[in-house]
Amino acid sequence: MSEQKKTSVHEPLFHLAKRSSVNPVRATLIRVAAIVLGMVVCGLVAFVLIEKLNQNPGKIGDFYNCFIKGSFGTERKLWKFLKNMAVLQCISLAVTPAFRMRFWNIGAEGQTLMGVLGSITVAFYLGGKIPEWQLLILMFIAALIYGAVWGLIPALFKAKWNTNETLFTLMMNYVATYVVSYFLVIWVPSGSSTLGKLKFGKLPPLPFGNQYLLIILIVLALTALLFVYLKYSKQGYEISVVGESVRTAQYSGINVQKVIIRTMVVSGLLCGVAGYLIGAGLDQSVTTESVGGQGFTAIIVSWLANFNPLMMIVTSGLISFLNSGAAQISQDFNVSGALPDVIVGIILFFIIGCEFFINYKIVFRKSEAAGKGVTK
Amino acid sequence: MEKKIALSMRGITKRFGSVVANHNVDLDVYEGEILSILGENGCGKTTLMNMISGIYFPDEGKIYKDGQEVVIRSPKDAFDLRIGMIHQHFKLVDLFTAAENIVLGIDEKGQHNLKAVNSRVSQIAEKYGFHIDPQKKIYDMSVSEKQTVEIIKVLYRGADILILDEPTAVLTPQEIDRLFTVLKRMREDGKSIIIITHKLHEVLAVSDRVAILRKGEHIATVNTCDATESSLTEMMVGKKVTLDIDRSDPVDPQPRLEVKGLTCLDKEGIHVVKDVSFTANSGEILGIAGIAGSGQRELLEAIAGLQPIASGQIIFTNPKKDKPVTFFHKSMKRVKEMAAKDAFHDKEGKPMRLKGMSNGQIKAQVAAGNVLFREDEVMNLRGKTPLEIRSLGVRLSFVPEDRLGMGLVGSMGITDNMMLRSYRKGHAGFVDRKKPRELAEEIIKELEVSTPGVNTPVRRLSGGNVQKVLVGREIAFAPKVLMAAYPVRGLDINSSYTIYNLLNKQKKNGVAVIFVGEDLDVLLALCDRIMVINSGAVTGIVDARTATKEEIGLMMTQTETPAKEAAQ
């Protein structure tokens, strides 16, 4: 007994081991548990932050109810939720090809903003001067070009000199912001620098269904397209090979520089589409906040879905659900509009953290037993 | 034997997932001895030693140092117990100087004083006979210099048990001699030295005792003076093996690949391949011998179109089948002229001279299809990308040294890996997975690849199976030239023989095989000719049937320039 005691003191309590295979049912259960745990913590944080709740703890039920209410409370809210989700999904799709290539493009924010700017530029100068359908097509083309160029610039330097793409694309976001403010100053010389809703260049809604239905359908189609592109096309295959090992790609005759550049252009084009949906489909205007940080959220969405376009429907849905729910809370409980960020942040911590328990196992040591690992 | 036991292990077991790396190992190390740990690749030698040096923690078992039970949780614990390990892949920070690397992690009172470190490093170097510049940055060093830094690092910490993992793998024979001298001096100084190796002659040359591991288990520990190469081999592999690899005589060797004056520079402008010329013939295995990192990798990559070439030519001769001469293409006069130059032959392959025949007779012969000619396609591969080489119709297969980092995509299944070199086929924008899948299934069956399925990521397969997949794919390509770099490295005996047989089969099919190897016994037994390279230059091409190991060894090491380390 005494000997056992001695060794148990000396040995480490536990050590980590990587799981050789991932059980999908287990993984799903862990993720759901993480979200539930995150929601509980959100509730606790809410007690501190929300005065109404602080004074009247019985309202905690209302607090959670807001999540349902925010996304599914009324038909209008449901469509709004779907619209938000579609835009987020579109940007998430855009970052995915680059990520599968292990090109850490965190410039979707800027690329999408440039897409918005591209379409609005066309609408600003040509709106009313040419037929609306032509205008819409030109806006689309401009959005694509702007987005693609913004993605192309860092890719060129990455391909040629291996310039760090994470930092480069990050900087490009801010350059894009100031490009937009530059044009706003030029277009609105009055000093307010706020461009009102333009009269022309609005993507017409479908003759049936909700005004957002067209956007949602476009994004659904893009999702399917990108899934097929990545999984079944030769270019998609090349992206996977380059992502795994540049040396293998060279060995198999892939022109790595070309693939990097082409894939970033694809990413940029998709950002352009997202920008077009925002510019022509929703806002008919541009501000420096047109994308509102969704370019960054999209990175998280794509990563959570393991870069699988179909899975992204679930993850972008989850993030949008949390956002609309939290927005409902700030409205109902009369707190700062920044609350959604706090709630999304907390839930994200739990989801990000739980990946560890999916990929690794903790092996606790038992001093007396023959080292049988107890997994948690 | 009045020697004191310095370290002992009892009942050590370590598992990685379902793989048992070490099972119930007992081992003793005495003070002032050199102990060899001998075993094949993958027998758990390194894992066992990693548990003494604190990299891994054993699942079961106990370790005693100087009679006391100890728990080694981290490398720091190991250092505190005066145990130091020199890993096969050097654990050095490239950006730091030798001295900075040596003091890294030491808890010493007082100021961070690199000057004092420098002088102490020089002292240690002098004591055991090393040469070292403490101020030199690691990224400027040769492999041997880096190893010296590693050893001094361990000595600086006052280690009295030194573990060296495959210390000679990357050294020239002169450097090996120097290392062994140093090790013997340390032994006289009372230190215990453990060498992990799979090279028998080194075991016999330097160690006092040998511990043999097989498949994770400790088979025996014997005194070196009682051991012979064959007794050790028997214990190591479990059964007697003869190194007799089948070798048939080359049939009708024809020049297939001619390399002329090939020179390659690396990024810093240093010659990695220097004026290399050789010819690889069909139906023959050409071996390439040399110290690791002598330019073998660069040479093969240059031929495959993966390495920029500074100067030289790579001429590939694509053999064509015999064709009958017709007057459709050539006039009677031209036929006569060419015949005079021995351009034609008959069905037996003998030269066909039309001299003395009348025009009518010639016409009759030609009409009967008896006058044959052959025009081999001759192409220069210099400056072509792998894709261009392939689109020229040159069937050049390449089994690179780095299997998962270059030859295969680790996260993809066998099917997707089969497509790696052929996915471009067809004009559609989409990949066709049907044929690759069939090929994958065929390779699994033919080469007995053990895998859960065609879509299991190849990274999860064992080294031998990974290599079978890679070689299988390259052979399925029906190559005219097959280049294989260290194709049996890390493989067990059975898998190695599978690979040798595959190469021999290709040779019989008339393929020009280029085999880069490290084990001279294998090179001598398998190849027809052996080209020896040293620091990027060819030092000779010998007949493998008559050459001796000593002869080749000498050619590998003629100059004193240290071999530049192959980039990892």
Add this chain to the structure above:
Amino acid sequence: MNVWLNFLIESLAFGAVFMYGSTGEILTEKSGHLNLGIPGIMCMGGAGGCMVLNMIGGLNLHPVLVIILGVAGALAMSMLMGLIYSFLTVTLRANQNVTGLALTTFGVGLMKVIMSKLDPTVYLVGPKKIFRWPFAGRTDALQYLGVLFFVGVAIAIIASWVLFRTKVGLRLRAVGENPGTADAVGINVTKYKYLATCIGSGISGLGGFYCIIDYMASQEAYLSLEAYGWLSIALVIFALWRPHMTILGSTVFGFLFSCSSYIANIEGITVTMAAKPLLKMLPYLVTILVLIVSSIRNKRENQPPASLGLPYFREER
């Protein structure tokens, strides 16, 4: 005072925000962690400090104590954020980019919620004079050089000294360059990563606090903090991962960033409205230029730490 000298001093003072931010980020990056949560951390640092000042506002404490307590609040809050980041990325080995972005989302949001509840007349008006010692009350740019400015310069210099001249720095750099090696020589990699991230976060957080309470000293200050956080990450590249270089770099950044609004006040120079955004774009463009030039020159010493962004797991096979 000469307008240009005035301008330079203001650039120094403004730049100190980024100097704090990027000194902290450099320490973190030197341990191999690209912390994109810096904007959130700086925000929370500011919020933490202001929360404490808001609480002690009515107590009429000794000025030195006010400074210490405010700084302690900023440090505590931002180090807590650093702790979340290191727990997720070091212990749970989560993707660093994703974790950092989530941290920024969370931090910026939480700061806005907190700041909207605080009373600027309590946390700002009184303490502002204390923090602007020794030049409080002056009308030229010197007024901006408060206590925390000098502390910041000292921290940047000390951080450089620790990184490049001490044993601890050598070890930290080894962890960031090659954690496997560091581990093999007995350095506690996890401890160093935690410490570097948390101390780095603390320093960055002070930058947020300095910005709100000293440099900008306005109740809207917190709204621009996020942008300054991103600029701090840019400055890391500009400074080539050397903390003392951030002093120079931050001045340049401050100069470029504020010249749009400042230059118009200087007689003889007229700036059109349209030029302002272009001038504000300059720091980012300059950073991109530095990034490109250093990647073309490819000098070993000027590259990001070799293991930046990669998780470390000892028993990886």
